[in-house]
Amino acid sequence: MNADELQAFEDEIYAFVGQEVYPPTPAPDDVNMPMIRQWAEIMGDTNPAYLDADWAANSSRGRTIAPPAMMYAWGQEGFQVTKGRSPNAQSNLVALFNKHGYTGVLGTNVKQEYFKEVSPGDNVTIQMVIDNISERKTTSRGTGYFFETLSTFTDQHGDVIGTQRFKVLKFIPQEQPAAAASADGGLEVPTRIASVRGPDNGWWWDAVDEGKVLIQRCKSCQTLRHPPRPMCGECQSMEWDSIESTLKGEVLSYTCVRYPHVPGYPKDPICAVIKLAEGTNLVANVVGCEYEDVSIGMQVTGKVEQVDEKTTLPQFYPA
Amino acid sequence: MVANVKDKAVIVGVHNTQFSKNSGVSELNLAAQAVKGAIDDAGLKPTDIDGFATFTMDANDEIEVARAVGTGDMTFWGRSHYGGGAATGSLHQAVMAVSTGMAECVAVFRALNGRSGHRFSAGVSEGVMTADIIHWGWYMPYGLLTPASWVAMFTQRWMHNTGVTKDALFEVAHQTRQYAVNNPNAFFHERPFDRAEYDAARMICDPLQLFDCCQESDGASCVIVTTPERARDLKQPGVAVRGVAQAAAADQEQMTSFYRDEFAAIPEMEIAARNCYEMADLTPDDIDAAVIYDAFSPIVLWQIEAWNFCGAGESGDFVLDGALRPDGRLPCNTHGGQLSEAYIHGVNGIVEATKLVRGTSLNQPEKAVNHALVTSGVGIPTGGALLGKLD
Known part of the structure; x- marks a missing residue:
């Protein structure tokens, strides 16, 4: 052309x-109720506002929706x-x-x-x-x-x-x-690029899969560190355990990645460096609001969520 | 204590290949052209070359370049890591080799098909398990995949901390473009832009827009480093390396040192600057012009502060006063920079800094340039060098 x-x-x-x-x-x-019932059943959505007429009668709406x-x-x-x-x-x-x-x-x-x-x-x-x-x-x-x-x-x-x-x-x-392309020739929906899991970091991602964000802690001097590494930079101890983050935090900086758009990712993802209440920083997405609503110093609360077929990540919402 | 290599190594030859978006040739071809061009510029013979210094990222094996060019027997080769952080890092390798006698004539080169081949904007992706790929794994799943995305994160916070605005980013981008307008080998030869065009350009990663970002480029650059004794017998006026330094600071990561108490900062470049000034016995007032690594416009501002041309947070006012312009305090990136000439990982910057000291830049300032600064990329382990006329 x-x-x-x-x-x-x-x-x-x-x-x-x-x-x-x-x-x-x-x-x-x-x-109508039959279609609502089928839809809710297929989706696994048990919200009584859709199906429970007695419950709905006593709700603020007074009827099912x-x-x-x-x-x-x-x-x-x-x-x-x-x-x-x-x-x-x-x-x-x-x-x-x-x-x-x-x-x-x-x-x-x-x-x-x-x-x-x-x-x-x-x-x-x-x-x-x-x-x-x-x-x-x-x-x-x-x-x-x-x-x-x-x-x-x-x-x-x-x-x-x-x-x-x-x-x-x-x-x-x-x-x-x-x-x-998957082996049977069917279309495979692209997912986010996975983090490689090795001996020093795999435990952290395994915990995310189970819904938890952990912070590595030196067993000797109690210093928290993230990202995980094998030795404490403060006291050189190789003994460590971890604590679970409350996922309360503050945005230290953020950007919206507008170009290029990468298959498997949402359009215009907002990425941020978040200072967790525990004191360590974490990079994650800010979701649940527009880019214009994000600011440095903004308080956020995190949840571990499955974001696509293969990926589970901490995602932070305005607090 | 700072190493004493002042004036013990001298840049005697420089060359850039043609820069393009599609070279149509191999990276080895580009490397060979750049090295041979620099040898010719110096008035040396290929057989005089006995060492190479390049980037770990470069795909050209030294022995392949040596065979292609027909160099002499090799006694030194060394590479610097961390992408653009290796720009003056490879010069650092060459200076160490020449000043210790490990080699006499070292070719510092970088050759890449950065647009038609592997593109940095393609970002990072999963692969074999190395510490490096695990590092990127903290960012990839969220969408922070490209250099622009990492630099944007620093920039947003730095602008918040300092109050510097897009006016200053525009001044950096615009002035380098003005220089490129006069450079036939620049992508933006005879193509100026204005504020309206800058503001209207696509947002890449907030707050970085299209013209805040460098050019993905095919091409190669080379400088030849030798001893002062040898340099005095050669064709070109020698450009001595007064000081050169590499540095990484506490909690350094590659492009994402997001875990520092204040991450909108480049302490590693402050270390390199301090060591260079001390080694060279120079102060910022002695520096007449600069080539400051400009993969993105804001990183020029941070480096102006790190090299003490102004105080912390004052670089916005410094550039808005016209400092980077031909008649300004610090004419900067007079080849058009990587924003507007080409992105050859900063080695084209060493070529330009050499020309500034020789007095042969296409945008040579009217004032005497006795000393020029050239720097490496930041956000990574980095460095810089101070060049001056060979006595």
């Missing part, structure tokens, strides 16, 4: 921005999609990408926001537009464009109950390294 052809192609795709994929469409069924994350479920098309969908702006955009060799597709992230709850008997209307298309990007999967749809969900009163942004990368597939 020469520069003029690329320009023409980009003009054509960017013309999709703002186009409606679905006009406001009421869900075929009202919000649907799990907010279900909002996209109410308008799903069901098995009829196996017979194909009628063309819409999104399928036309995808077809245009495919025609020009951008046949790869990768759903990169979904972001939902919730504004109002719905209960059995309410009806959810979905409207979807193509919200934005990125500039041409070179990713490790190949060169392509990110496009994002914005779905807006309203109830029968016209109140917005939530929104969903769904980002998709359409790209020219590159040959993937052998390691990226």
